[in-house]
Amino acid sequence: xxxxxxxxxxxxxxxxxxxxxxxxxxxxxxxxxxxxxxxxxxxxxxxxxxxxxxxxxxxxxxxxxxxxxxxxxxxxxxxxxxxxxxxxxxxxxxxxxxxxxxxxxxxxxxxxxxxxxxxxxxxx
Numbered sequence: 001x002x003x004x005x006x007x008x009x010x011x012x013x014x015x016x017x018x019x020x021x022x023x024x025x026x027x028x029x030x031x032x033x034x035x036x037x038x039x040x041x042x043x044x045x046x047x048x049x050x051x052x053x054x055x056x057x058x059x060x061x062x063x064x065x066x067x068x069x070x071x072x073x074x075x076x077x078x079x080x081x082x083x084x085x086x087x088x089x090x091x092x093x094x095x096x097x098x099x100x101x102x103x104x105x106x107x108x109x110x111x112x113x114x115x116x117x118x119x120x121x122x123x124x
Contacts (some may be wrong), residue, residue, distance in 0.1 A: 002113040009118030022079040022096030030074035038092035050105040059105035093117040
C-alpha cells in the first residue's frame with residue numbers, strides 16, 4: 001500500500017506563489033505516474049498536472065499551464081507542485097495521486113492512491 005500526504009496548503013494573496021509537496025510512504029512510487037488534482041464544492045475533481053515515472057514528461061490542463069509546475073524527486077519519494085501567479089479561482093482542496101498504470105498523462109483515470117488533500121485559499 002502507498003500512503004500519500006500533502007502539505008503546503010494555506011492562505012495566499014492573489015498573484016502570489018505557493019508550493020505543495022506530497023510525500024509517499026509504504027513503498028516507492030518511483031515507477032508510478034503521479035498527478036495533482038483539485039476540487040471545489042459542487043464540482044468534480046479536476047486533473048491539473050501529471051508527471052511520468054521518470055519525470056521526463058508532464059501534462060498540464062490549460063487553466064494552469066504556464067503558472068504551475070509539477071516535479072518529482074524519486075530519491076525522496078516526493079511529488080511537488082509549484083504554483084505561481086495564483087488567482088482566486090485557484091481556491092480549492094488540492095490532492096496528489098499515484099497510479100500504477102503508466103497510461104497517457106492526460107488520462108484522469110487509473111489512480112490507485114490518493115492523499116487526504118490540502119486546502120489552498122487565494123484571497124483577492
